[in-house]
Amino acid sequence: MKLAVLATGNIANKVTQTLVQIKELECYAVASRELSKAQQFKERFGFKKAYGSYEEMVCDPEVELVYITSPHSHHFEHMKLCIEHGKNVICEKAFTVNAAQAREIKSLAQEHKVFVTEAIWTRYMPSRSIINKVLSDGLIGDVKAITANLCYNVCHRNRVSNPTLAGGALLDVGVYCINFALMHLGSDIREIHSTWQKIDTGVDGMNTISIQYNDGRLANLTSAITAKSDRQGIVYGTKGYMVITNINNPSLIRVFDYDDKLIKSVEVPPQISGYEYEFIESVKAIGEGRIESWSMPLTDSIEVMTIMDQIRAQWGLRYPME
Amino acid sequence: MKLAVLATGNIANKVTQTLVQIKELECYAVASRELSKAQQFKERFGFKKAYGSYEEMVCDPEVELVYITSPHSHHFEHMKLCIEHGKNVICEKAFTVNAAQAREIKSLAQEHKVFVTEAIWTRYMPSRSIINKVLSDGLIGDVKAITANLCYNVCHRNRVSNPTLAGGALLDVGVYCINFALMHLGSDIREIHSTWQKIDTGVDGMNTISIQYNDGRLANLTSAITAKSDRQGIVYGTKGYMVITNINNPSLIRVFDYDDKLIKSVEVPPQISGYEYEFIESVKAIGEGRIESWSMPLTDSIEVMTIMDQIRAQWGLRYPME
Missing domain, CATH: 3.40.50.720 (NAD(P)-binding Rossmann-like Domain)
Known part of the structure; x- marks a missing residue:
């Protein structure tokens, strides 16, 4: 093609x-x-x-x-x-x-x-089916919550911090955290709470996003363009938890039991870049x-943008072209 | 004595x-x-x-x-x-x-x-000075945010879920997350946002707490009595990040550089139990x-209780004895 x-x-x-x-x-x-x-x-x-x-x-x-x-x-x-x-x-x-x-x-x-x-890219990767298998096998019991973070110190780059280019942590890296939440917990959302740190250019340098689902589950997300984080995504279950190394390109999926003992470790298959x-x-x-x-129907893209609209409305952050 | x-x-x-x-x-x-x-x-x-x-x-x-x-x-x-x-x-x-x-x-x-x-106990432990040394040595640059979680699946225990005993995730385990935030970022707080999952007994089974500081720094916390988490505390800096294994009794403090390379690893000294x-x-x-x-002046205990009061007020959670 x-x-x-x-x-x-x-x-x-x-x-x-x-x-x-x-x-x-x-x-x-x-x-x-x-x-x-x-x-x-x-x-x-x-x-x-x-x-x-x-x-x-x-x-x-x-x-x-x-x-x-x-x-x-x-x-x-x-x-x-x-x-x-x-x-x-x-x-x-x-x-x-x-x-x-x-x-x-x-x-x-x-x-x-x-x-x-x-x-x-995270939507299309083989890590999706590895993660889904861990969950459907019941290795960590019922999923109750997830946390994820993605922070890089890149705010000196014009593209990521310029409001006229729709910059800011949310659209640039927070989008991965939101996708991580939706991939695991769906989009039957009751409420979203968020905080932000405004940087000089007027966009968000950092943010926290808590998503409360109608079934009581919670997602707690952190993203930034002003600091470096460990980029982990963690799924908390009743019997244990799953740690995903690098939510921006998962390389390793580890499962721990209730006593924090590693019970399964899967490296994602070799890839060109992902x-x-x-x-x-x-x-x-x-x-x-x-x-x-x-893997990424347009309804899901619209859902992610709707969530980001709602969060920016909470902050009062509008881009010049809006 | x-x-x-x-x-x-x-x-x-x-x-x-x-x-x-x-x-x-x-x-x-x-x-x-x-x-x-x-x-x-x-x-x-x-x-x-x-x-x-x-x-x-x-x-x-x-x-x-x-x-x-x-x-x-x-x-x-x-x-x-x-x-x-x-x-x-x-x-x-x-x-x-x-x-x-x-x-x-x-x-x-x-x-x-x-x-x-x-x-x-976490306030009095030697891990405090190890962590403070990492930060004052500038190994991770300027601290911008922290995340911490502490979740156990223990809601079947009467003491932790009974409202007449002031149960719930916040007072039982969330208190460690809040202390983790205050130990690293202080208490010059601008705003607190939180979400909760109410369980059958009427107390919080899970919660998320985002603390926004007046200097722009953020703390994002997750606690639960209905799931198991990895119990990590992470401090995000401009040059790298610090991972604290088990915020409920730190055993290992690891420092990673911007490229996620481990640059320092300190085990806490041998102890009876902590x-x-x-x-x-x-x-x-x-x-x-x-x-x-x-290590824990009464002003700090009052501060922690004030934060928890504010969070419970957001949720509308009052104990029967209040």
Whole structure:
């Protein structure tokens, strides 16, 4: 399947190192607002075409799937452009700036009958089934709560702290914590409580999010762009607990019994980088004529954006483009 | 120093195994509401006197220090009894049912010039100075946030889930999480947000507590009596993070750099059980004529109770005796 990469920043460079190794994909075109950047990227990774505008790229009839890597602030506009030109889309997280945009993308995708999915890699990874197996085997008993954290000290990077790019800890890293909660506890939510630390640029440098479910279960999440955390996700059960090393790319799943004794330890299977799964699944789904992925249906992307809208409303944090 | 143990339940039995090994103490008297229980306890641990009422015990002029192990609900009444009889007191956590009681205990202690302290063992342990050294050495940079959890599945025990005994996760185990936050970030608090899961008895089976400090730092805490957690406390800094194994009795302090590489690992020194430190410090403080301990001044006990009052007010959880 012929792939085009839209925007050539840090994440595009990182992920494309994996894309060139995926046999299901042909790294066909790359587009940047600056032709020279597109050409550099094309040369670096051996793409066939380089475009100096996104509009030119989506007019290329050979492009079958566009991978959108622009900042959060521009995802809506770029997805819309691709969808209206009949291109299938895999778009980086956070999916959009808010839920209204996400809902509109879903409508557009249905209208134009193109595949659209969010590239939140943790949803597509084999760790999902390893974790689900531990839970369904009852190794930790009934799940009552989860905690997860993802903090990096990266607020000096413009993309993550600039409000005009929809920056802040919530949309940049908190999105993984929220996905971790939803993957384990679902979305039958009663209440959300949150706190934040506002940094100079006006966005959240850190936040805490507590999600209370209607069945009484709790998720307690911490994310930041101003500190480093251990990145663990922990699932607490009545008989023991499960520790997931690095919720941003699980490498190890350990299960402890009530006496804190390690009773199971599973390393995730060897992988290129972890980015491959979202692309392989997208190619398969498109091949089957689907317009959504199995692992991250658009309803779930909308749900995550709705939660983030609710949290930002609690804080009074609105982005300039809203 | 001649010690009396007030009440002979589970914690009294557990801690007394350590008390008999402390050279600074003489295990002198034990009191229970049932004489037979006091006598059994006396025989088991080799005490000199057994009393069938607390009133008789506090009238024994030889008793110098009373260790109160009754349920939370009765701490106030029992501390008052001891203080008014001129006895020094070390009282189990939670210190009282609420802050009003804690403030009254402080006044009474000052009035009667007796030593009173809360037996929250984590405050007195050598792990305190190990942790403080890591932080002052700057190994993890500036501290921005902490997370901590303490969850056990113990709600079948009457003492921990009965509202008439001031049960619930908050007073029983959450108190350690709150102390963990205050020990690292102090008490200059702007706001507290919390969620809870109410269990059949009417108390909290689980809770999440987010503390927002005036300097922007955050503490995110999770506690439960309905599930098992990994009991870790983690301090997030700008350059790395510190992981404390078991916030309810730290055994290992590990420091990781920004790349998650272990750069320091300190096991806490060998100890009897960890209970010894609060008693050794109390004996020393009393010997110096002090009426408060260095590690857990009454202001801090009042602060912890004030925070727990505020949290329970958010939930609408009042105990029958309030």
